[in-house]
Amino acid sequence: MSQINKLKILNDPIYGFITIPNPLIYDLIQHPYFQRLRRISQMGLSYLVYPGAHHTRFHHALGCMHIMQKAIEVLRFKGVSISPDEENALYIAILLHDIGHGPFSHAMEHSIVENVNHEAISLLFMDKLNADFDGKLSLAIKVFKGDYNRKFMLQLISSQLDMDRMDYLKRDSFYTGVAEGNINSDRLIQMMNVVDDVLVLEEKGIYSIEKFLMARRLMYWQAYLHKTSLVAELILTKVLKRAKELTQKGVVLPCSEPLRFFMKNKIEREDFNDNVLDQFAQLDDFDIVGALKSWQHQDDVILSKLCKMIINRDLLKIKLSSEKFAKEEITKLIEDLIKKGEVSMADASYFIFKGKIKNQAYNKTAEPIHILKKDKSIEDVVEASDQLNLKALSKPVTKYYICFPKHLKEN
Structure with missing residues (x-):
């Protein structure tokens, strides 16, 4: 042999x-x-x-x-x-060191799983592999x-x-x-x-x-x-949030079984038993891209629009500034969107939102x-x-x- x-x-x-x-x-x-x-x-x-x-x-x-x-x-x-x-x-x-990354990692850490970073999941994978490899x-x-x-x-x-x-x-x-x-x-x-x-x-x-x-x-x-990568990732987070919301209301969305598992269940760090880890291990970029392609044809207008944005690279406009944006600016944009009859006040946050990003090339307080x-x-x-x-x-x-x-x- x-x-x-x-x-x-x-x-x-x-x-x-x-x-x-x-x-x-x-x-x-x-x-x-x-x-x-x-x-x-x-x-x-x-x-x-x-x-x-x-x-x-x-x-x-x-x-x-x-x-x-x-x-x-x-x-x-x-x-x-x-x-x-x-x-x-x-x-x-x-x-x-990166084995715990999910598909489109940083979008996942805020949507598919809740408040669980990839480092924690990497450690769970290592522990499981350690058992499989007799403690090596x-x-x-x-x-x-x-x-x-x-x-x-x-x-x-x-x-x-x-x-x-x-x-x-x-x-x-x-x-x-x-x-x-x-x-x-x-x-x-x-x-x-x-x-x-x-x-x-x-x-x-x-x-x-x-x-x-x-x-x-x-x-x-x-x-x-880069602002285009950033807005695409933010839209993906919104897609997964919306899909999870619909699934938990009983709407059946076409997707792979591992993705459905995370759509149906709220998964936090303490929920990661061997079964959850195995489900996570079956998730990859193809599950997400396949879901986006299906969901762009869904009846839910919000989910459909958000998916089309990523599939067709026709994204939201993003503006960056070193100063905080005034609250009035957001309010005015939301009012304009509602006036056009496109979404309700409750759903406007899927299309209009703000936040901040931080970059520090060297941290003097760390090692x-x-x-x-x-x-x-x-x-x-x-x-x-x-x-x-x-x-x-x-x-x-x-x-x-x-x-x-x-x-x-x-x-």
Whole structure:
């Protein structure tokens, strides 16, 4: 009987060849929970702005594992002791860090499930996989939760300069064509070291870190928080809210069984038993897109209109401002919409709404990016840098938005 070769090599457009380091990692990648990530878009509805942005979370997770391999190689070369078990735990933790993402992730976190973030669901998946794999993920889960005694390992997985950010900036920049997001991850990894159990970057890599932080800021405004992507995601949230409302009133909407399950039930963190997790594991982008295509023909005018907006990319108008929008502006738009006899006062909030977005490229109050200076002292990157821009990057920038149908007059 022939044995499957589990030490595969994959071709990645960003890094070239990626190797799967051992049979356990191969088996995790082959698991249906992980294969689902092939059907979860990395950038949600951003393809409505950047047609190339169709890459998946599967792509991203493998990329993160690849650069984790590079980071471990560099750290060991510099004398940092990392045992084979710790190495494997780092691979597993970074590979599975996004496994809890739902379809069009951020829209899901506010509609299909209630107040449950993807990190919490990732942990539930890891626990379930750990049971399936006879406890072989225990150390990875400890590292992922920050319960392991070697602090730098968590920093490699989740910090302001982790493998996750390094991959998604480079990858998303490539697939969107937003060149400003391209970073030199090889240089950043070569500059890594560990001092007193803390991840540091050598001072000679400071310009690469400045470029990384600037790239992150530009990618947020140009891609992740691009106003068209933002309004599309907000409309999708409204679609799911409306569909859930109708389903719970007894209206039968055509959709897949896993999606129907979440439409019918209010699911919060404490409701996530094995059955709910299995239902969630069957949800992907195709369930949502299939539902949008069906629901655009529904009798419910609100659901139908909202679905057509996304399917045909004929979205609501969105205005951004650094100042809050006056309450009177919203009231006037709602009055105009009601006058046209299109919706009732109760339903106007599906088409006219406001909110805010925030971007902070570097958070000084969180775990800082540590710079190892030539005299062996350690300093926060903002203090070590001669770039005044970095101080500006550590200030949060808030923008306010208002969304409304295009045919209404702007005030």
